[in-house]
Amino acid sequence: MTTVRYCVNGKLVNGIAPTNRGFAYGDGVFRTMRLLNGELQDWPLHYQTLVADCSKIQIVCPSAELLMQEFKYFMASASEAEVQFSILKIIITRGEGARGYAPPAVSEPTRVLILSPLPAYPAEIYAQGIALYTCQTRLAHQPLLAGIKHLNRLENVLARAELKDPRFFDGLLRDYDDHVIEAVSGNLFIRKDGLVMTPVLESCGVAGVMRQKILDWYKTQRQTVLVTTLTMQDLLSAEAIVIVNSVYGVLQVSHIDEQAVSTNHWAKELRSQLHYVTH
Numbered sequence: 001m002t003t004v005r006y007c008v009n010g011k012l013v014n015g016i017a018p019t020n021r022g023f024a025y026g027d028g029v030f031r032t033m034r035l036l037n038g039e040l041q042d043w044p045l046h047y048q049t050l051v052a053d054c055s056k057i058q059i060v061c062p063s064a065e066l067l068m069q070e071f072k073y074f075m076a077s078a079s080e081a082e083v084q085f086s087i088l089k090i091i092i093t094r095g096e097g098a099r100g101y102a103p104p105a106v107s108e109p110t111r112v113l114i115l116s117p118l119p120a121y122p123a124e125i126y127a128q129g130i131a132l133y134t135c136q137t138r139l140a141h142q143p144l145l146a147g148i149k150h151l152n153r154l155e156n157v158l159a160r161a162e163l164k165d166p167r168f169f170d171g172l173l174r175d176y177d178d179h180v181i182e183a184v185s186g187n188l189f190i191r192k193d194g195l196v197m198t199p200v201l202e203s204c205g206v207a208g209v210m211r212q213k214i215l216d217w218y219k220t221q222r223q224t225v226l227v228t229t230l231t232m233q234d235l236l237s238a239e240a241i242v243i244v245n246s247v248y249g250v251l252q253v254s255h256i257d258e259q260a261v262s263t264n265h266w267a268k269e270l271r272s273q274l275h276y277v278t279h
C-alpha cells in the first residue's frame with residue numbers, strides 16, 4: 001500500500017514552517033494530476049495554469065525546470081508502484097513570512113510535492129455514471145479569485161462534508177444566485193438542445209485542466225461550447241451532464257439528488273477523444 005509522501009523545496013522533510021503563508025492564510029495555489037507509468041498526465045497544461053494562477057495573486061511561479069528537477073529527485077525514492085500509478089499534487093505558496101496579512105516585499109515561493117495513491121474508483125462509475133447531491137453550501141462571488149485553484153478551499157470542504165449518503169459520488173455547487181457552478185471536485189458540462197455548455201467561472205469556481213482540455217478539444221472540432229450561466233432547470237432538462245477533473249477524467253451524471261437525469265455515452269466518448277485511460 002503506497003503511503004502519502006511529500007517533498008518541500010526539494011527536500012524530503014516532515015512538514016512546513018508554521019510561518020508559511022500557505023498554511024497561515026491559504027496564500028498559494030495548487031494543481032492535482034495523475035502520474036501514470038512515470039509520466040505526469042497533462043503536465044504542460046497543469047504548469048501553464050500554475051503560472052497563470054500564481055500570477056493572479058502576485059506570486060512568481062517557480063520555473064518548470066526547477067519543479068521537474070525536484071520532482072525527479074522526489075521520485076528517485078519512490079517505489080515502482082508509486083511511479084506507475086499515483087496522484088501528484090503540487091502546491092506553490094508565497095513562502096514564509098512574518099505575522100500579518102501584508103505580503104513580504106520579497107519572498108521565496110515554497111514548492112510542495114505530495115504523492116498519494118490513485119483513488120480506487122469502482123468500475124461502475126465509468127459504466128453506469130454517478131449521482132450528485134445538491135449541496136446547501138453556496139459559492140461566494142469573488143471575481144479576483146474566480147477560476148483560480150487557490151488554497152482557500154473551505155467552501156469545498158464544507159460542501160463535501162454534506163455528503164453523508166454513499167449513493168452520491170460528489171456534490172453539486174451553486175452560487176447565491178442559484179446558478180450551477182461546478183461539482184465539489186471538478187467542473188461540469190451539459191448538452192442541451194444540441195449545444196455543449198459549461199458554467200461561466202467569472203465570479204466563483206475553479207477552472208480545472210480537464211475543463212480546459214475539453215474546451216480546447218471542441219475548438220479543434222470547430223464546435224462552439226457556450227460558457228454561460230446554468231440553472232438547475234438547465235441541468236434537469238439537459239440531454240446529458242458530465243463532471244470532469246484530472247483524476248477521474250470524465251464521468252456521466254445519472255442522478256441529481258433522487259432524480260434520474262438523461263444519460264447517453266457522452267462521458268465515454270469524451271474520455272476516448274481525450275485519450276483518457278481509466279486506471
Ligand SMILES: C=C(O[C@@H]1C=C(C(=O)O)C=C[C@H]1N)C(=O)O
Pocket residue numbers: 031032089185186208245246247248
Ligand atoms: C482537492 C484536491 O483536488 C481536487 C479534488 C479531486 C477529487 O476529489 O477527485 C481531484 C482533483 C481536484 N479537483 C486535492 O487535494 O488534490
